[in-house]
Amino acid sequence: MLLFKCFFIFSPCTKDHGVNVLIKLCSVKQYADTVFPLLMEQLLTSPTNQLPAYAEKTMPIINEENKTIFIKTLTARLGDFEKETKRKRVEKVIKKIESRK
Secondary structure, rough: OHHHHHOOOOOOOHHHHHHHHHHHHHHHHHHHHHHHHHHHHHHHOOOOHHHHHHHHHHHHHHHOOOHHHHHHHHHHHHHHOOOOHHHHHHHHHHHHHOOOO
16 A cells, blocks of 8 residues: 555656556456555546546446446546646546446
8 A cells, every 4th residue: 555655756757657557456356446446546636637648548447336436536527627628538538438338
């Protein structure tokens, strides 16, 4: 746990790598339940310029079990964007996830 927190107190590049590690760990069944909340925490607190990329990278690990919390997390951030293009990218991710069966 401490290791993951260390990823997010340094440079943006280190944070990007930390998010990528969390995404990869979420794809491993034995870690998914523990790591997914940490990933959602990062989506809630990440800079708005990085959020669209993080949301897009997270899409492959979204399933029926975590779909609702992922959508709620992203929706909670929609009002934070200054740039409409960034907001639209996140909205596109939400729509794609919502349309999955």
